[in-house]
Amino acid sequence: MAMNEPVLSRLVAGLAAGLIRIVDLTQTLSPDFPQIVLPPEMGQAWPFRIEEASRYDARGPGWYWNNFSCSEHTGTHFDAPIHWISGRHLPDNSTDTIPVRKFVAPACVIDCSRDAAADADFLLTVGHVKTWERRHGRVPPGSWVLMRTDWSKRTDPVAYQNIDETGQHTPGPDSEAVRFLVEERQVLGFGSEAIGTDAGQGFHLKPPYPCHYYMHGSGRFGLQCLTNLDLLPPVGAIIIAAPLKIKEGSGSPLRVLALVAEPATKAGARAASKPKSRKRRAPRTKRR
Amino acid sequence: MTRPLVRPARKNPILRTRLPTLPPGLRSRVALGLTAAAARGRFELQVCRDCATVQYPPREACCACLSRRLDWRIVDDGGELVSETTLRHSHELFFRERMPWRLGLVKLDCGPLAVAHLHGDCAPPPSRVRVRLHLDRAGQAALVALPDKDTLHMADDRQLREMTCDPKFRKVLVTDAKTPLGQALVEAVVAAGADLVWAGHAEPWKKPPGFERLASLAEVSLVPLDLTNSRAVTVLAGEIGGRVDILINTADYHRNFGIAARDGVETARAEMDINYFGLLRLAQEFAPAMRARGADGQSSAVAWVNVLSIFALSNFPPHGTYSASKAAALSLAQCLRAELAPSGVRVINVFPGPIDDDWNQTLPPPKIAPARLAADIIAALRSGAEDVYPGDIAQDWLERWRDNPKALERELAALPHQ
Numbered sequence: 286m287a288m289n290e291p292v293l294s295r296l297v298a299g300l301a302a303g304l305i306r307i308v309d310l311t312q313t314l315s316p317d318f319p320q321i322v323l324p325p326e327m328g329q330a331w332p333f334r335i336e337e338a339s340r341y342d343a344r345g346p347g348w349y350w351n352n353f354s355c356s357e358h359t360g361t362h363f364d365a366p367i368h369w370i371s372g373r374h375l376p377d378n379s380t381d382t383i384p385v386r387k388f389v390a391p392a393c394v395i396d397c398s399r400d401a402a403a404d405a406d407f408l409l410t411v412g413h414v415k416t417w418e419r420r421h422g423r424v425p426p427g428s429w430v431l432m433r434t435d436w437s438k439r440t441d442p443v444a445y446q447n448i449d450e451t452g453q454h455t456p457g458p459d460s461e462a463v464r465f466l467v468e469e470r471q472v473l474g475f476g477s478e479a480i481g482t483d484a485g486q487g488f489h490l491k492p493p494y495p496c497h498y499y500m501h502g503s504g505r506f507g508l509q510c511l512t513n514l515d516l517l518p519p520v521g522a523i524i525i526a527a528p529l530k531i532k533e534g535s536g537s538p539l540r541v542l543a544l545v546a547e548p549a550t551k552a553g554a555r556a557a558s559k560p561k562s563r564k565r566r567a568p569r570t571k572r573r
Numbered sequence: 574m575t576r577p578l579v580r581p582a583r584k585n586p587i588l589r590t591r592l593p594t595l596p597p598g599l600r601s602r603v604a605l606g607l608t609a610a611a612a613r614g615r616f617e618l619q620v621c622r623d624c625a626t627v628q629y630p631p632r633e634a635c636c637a638c639l640s641r642r643l644d645w646r647i648v649d650d651g652g653e654l655v656s657e658t659t660l661r662h663s664h665e666l667f668f669r670e671r672m673p674w675r676l677g678l679v680k681l682d683c684g685p686l687a688v689a690h691l692h693g694d695c696a697p698p699p700s701r702v703r704v705r706l707h708l709d710r711a712g713q714a715a716l717v718a719l720p721d722k723d724t725l726h727m728a729d730d731r732q733l734r735e736m737t738c739d740p741k742f743r744k745v746l747v748t749d750a751k752t753p754l755g756q757a758l759v760e761a762v763v764a765a766g767a768d769l770v771w772a773g774h775a776e777p778w779k780k781p782p783g784f785e786r787l788a789s790l791a792e793v794s795l796v797p798l799d800l801t802n803s804r805a806v807t808v809l810a811g812e813i814g815g816r817v818d819i820l821i822n823t824a825d826y827h828r829n830f831g832i833a834a835r836d837g838v839e840t841a842r843a844e845m846d847i848n849y850f851g852l853l854r855l856a857q858e859f860a861p862a863m864r865a866r867g868a869d870g871q872s873s874a875v876a877w878v879n880v881l882s883i884f885a886l887s888n889f890p891p892h893g894t895y896s897a898s899k900a901a902a903l904s905l906a907q908c909l910r911a912e913l914a915p916s917g918v919r920v921i922n923v924f925p926g927p928i929d930d931d932w933n934q935t936l937p938p939p940k941i942a943p944a945r946l947a948a949d950i951i952a953a954l955r956s957g958a959e960d961v962y963p964g965d966i967a968q969d970w971l972e973r974w975r976d977n978p979k980a981l982e983r984e985l986a987a988l989p990h991q
Contacts, residue, residue, distance in 0.1 A: 316802040319778055326828070328839055336803055446778035 303547065308522070310511045310541040311361040312437065314353070318360055318510075319442040321480050322453065330356035333538075357536040363528040364474075364482065364497070364507030368535040371502030378504065380534030387506070388527035390473045392429040392543065393421070394517045397456060401434035405447055405454040406486055411465045421519045426471035429508070429524050432458065436478040437512035447485065457484030460495035467503050474506030476524075478514060482507040508541060517543055575693055578729040580742050580768070581871040593867030593916045594666040598711030604631045606645050607714035611706035614958035616650040618683065619643040629685035650705065652681040654698040654718060657691055667710070670868075674732065679704055679718050689716035690732055694724040707736040707957025710867075710917035712910075717957070728955055738876035738919055738954040741766035743818035748773045748798055748855065751781050753930050754880065755823045757947035762821075763792045765951050768872070771813055773798030773824070800824045800851030810858035815866070819954065820859055821878040824851050827932040831893035841894035848898035849905060852879065856909050867916035876954055877913060878921045879906045880946075883967040885924060886974050887981050891988065910959075921959050923950055926966025939965045 290298075299305040312318060320332040333355040339345025357380075358364070366372030367379045377383055395417050400407040409432055414424070424430060434456045439445040447454045456479060458466075466472045475482050475496055482496040492498045500507055508526060523544040528537035600608065610617035619628050621635040622642040634641050660674040668674055677691040679702055687704070695702055701721035709715040717736065719727070728739050745762045749755045750772030759772050770793045774784070777797060787793050796813070799805050826847040828840045835841075866874035884896035885903040903922065910920035927933040929940035941964035949963035962971045973981045 316799075316804055319776070322779065328837075329843065332801075334801060334803070443778045448778050448780075 306545045308513050308516045308543040310513050312510050312512050314360045319446050330358050333359050360538045361510040362536050362538045364536045366501040366504045369497045369501035371498050375504050380528040380531045380537050389525050392431050392522045392524045393424050394431045394433050394519050396433045398435040401456040407456040408459040409462050410459050411461050424470040427473050430472050431476040433514040434478050453485030455479035455485035458496050463495045463499045467499050476508035476511050478511050482509050575726040575730045577726040591868040595711040596667045596709050598713050611708045611714035612960045614956050616706050617645045618648050620646045627684040629687045648683040650703050652679040652702055652704050654700045654702045655680050656698050677718050689718040692719045693730045694720040709736050712914050736957050742768050743872050744769045744816050745819045746771040746817045748822045749824040751784050753943040756783050757943040759787050761947040761951050771796045775799035801846050803854050806854045806858045814859050814862040818874050819876045823880050827895050829892050831890045844895050844898040849901040852902050863918050864916040867918050874918050876919045880923050883924045883926050883970045921953050923961045926964040
């Protein structure tokens with residue numbers, strides 16, 4: 286592909302040639318997928334539920350369709366800044382007002398799968414982020430930081446929720462790591478394979494639920510219940526994550542896709558290197 | 574002496590499942606007074622307010638003085654068996670299929686002479702008997718004469734079992750076995766001799782104290798069941814629906830709010846989703862198979878139990894939206910009763926007062942203990958009743974409601990709100 290070809294033509298050609306792979310980071314919306322657990326006296330998030338309207342039968346002879354219901358925070362979903370009290374007064378803080386250019390962004394994937402396997406309460410620290418940066422470069426501003434834990438491989442909902450008498454035990458970032466990513470790296474948001482961006486025991490951190498508190502308090506986003514993060518490279522993937530345009534929505538279930546350049550073959554070597562340079566440049570030119 | 578029931582042999586799959594037949598079910602409006610008494614398990618007959626004559630069968634006027642001022646009152650159920658007859662032929666399909674059938678003529682201590690179904694342990698006449706009003710498979714009142722004193726394995730009597738819903742050797746689904754009541758019921762049903770108990774549990778990642786213990790009981794199978802999930806209800810009905818003899822719906826969503834105390838409709842909707850729509854989903858998926866199995870041998874489908882609430886009769890404002898959901902469930906249960914009636918499957922509605930659980934924590938005693946309520950539900954299945962009001966509060970409210978529903982409404986409105 287010639288460098289002077291229009292950029293979208295090169296994208297389409299790359300997709301057609303298989304030089305760019307599309308990875309689905311979305312869990313299937315199913316009534317069996319668990320929803321977040323809150324104390325029972327509080328308002329609850331609806332799980333995904335689906336009711337048949339008709340199925341080629343007396344209720345509609347020629348067609349099949351369903352009505353479904355769920356929370357804004359059911360299944361693989363997006364958290365907008367207005368979701369948290371710390372982000373409630375920010376401009377453009379809900380799903381209908383966030384500028385759409387923020388819905389396409391590069392991703393840094395930090396592999397914590399070994400740590401999470403050893404300790405369900407594993408907390409990602411600034412040290413872990415800096416260790417990752419020594420190998421893969423500085424986290425670029427405007428990018429998603431996705432915490433790979435392989436938690437999505439826990440297909441049994443009981444193991445996925447991992448709840449005991451002291452609450453939920455799932456991995457997440459600690460307070461300092463979140464502040465570092467927000468203040469020092471200007472990330473777009475934080476993504477997790479577990480049911481929340483915060484650790485299962487995040488209520489006991491300072492402040493409670495730091496990832497929600499700091500990310501949304503500074504206008505950043507969250508993605509949770511992601512899957513297939515193990516199919517992404519540490520850097521170079523582009524995430525397409527556009528929530529439903531819900532008026533004053535605090536979040537939304539969504540389809541999260543990643544564009545990944547295939548590892549270098551001879552023909553694809555340049556294509557594979559392109560996203561890297563584009564990734565570095567794109568946030569600066571796109572965002573400001 | 575009644576021979577104890579033996580576990581029925583497995584069903585012969587080449588034989589057609591017999592269709593349910595019913596005893597004669599037509600009654601005059603005045604005779605339905607007997608049914609109303611039987612539904613609550615009470616032995617009531619008409620008593621003349623003018624001459625105090627007790628009469629049976631029910632009539633429009635007093636058989637002694639022609640007064641129309643007749644009250645239904647609890648009367649002495651003792652009597653003398655005067656004669657007995659063994660029926661060996663009948664044109665009624667229900668009895669044809671159950672020959673021979675014992676009947677007896679009983680001289681009641683309170684006056685009337687009545688024909689009653691005769692328990693096998695009643696001594697030959699003349700002998701003392703106790704007479705009960707039971708609902709029969711047609712859902713109508715029938716007189717049953719029992720021996721003067723309880724006998725061994727009495728509940729296993731063939732004729733009596735045609736009028737009860739005893740869990741012995743039956744297969745039972747408890748829809749929510751996680752709550753304190755659900756856990757107590759699973760254990761009570763096992764203790765009552767059920768063959769198999771399916772213990773439904775939603776949200777398997779939540780493990781309430783005590784629940785793990787149920788899984789260790791040999792008769793118990795844990796099954797995933799969330800009444801808010803139509804597909805899950807359909808799947809479970811597909812798997813076990815054709816084997817459920819008794820369904821006990823314990824699923825309940827209970828929060829303590831009126832209208833003003835809670836913003837929005839989410840809590841009320843959650844209550845409706847389980848207490849009303851949950852019952853509807855269950856009924857649509859499980860009732861068809863039960864309807865078809867009303868005469869499926871010794872362990873046929875016999876009963877559907879709804880755990881409602883005394884709040885279904887009249888709104889308890891501190892738990893106002895919960896009361897409304899239970900009132901909706903009561904109305905739907907009446908529809909279910911009508912639809913199951915042709916199969917002889919009995920719908921038993923249970924109206925407990927406040928249960929001693931987390932959601933009634935701040936209500937003052939008396940509150941009914943889950944184990945007590947479970948025992949009352951087992952007793953209801955073994956009886957001939959269909960409307961059960963367990964606990965002191967339920968009995969008190971029921972009497973006040975029957976006496977003057979408007980007065981109860983005002984009394985409940987005057988209670989201090991929480």
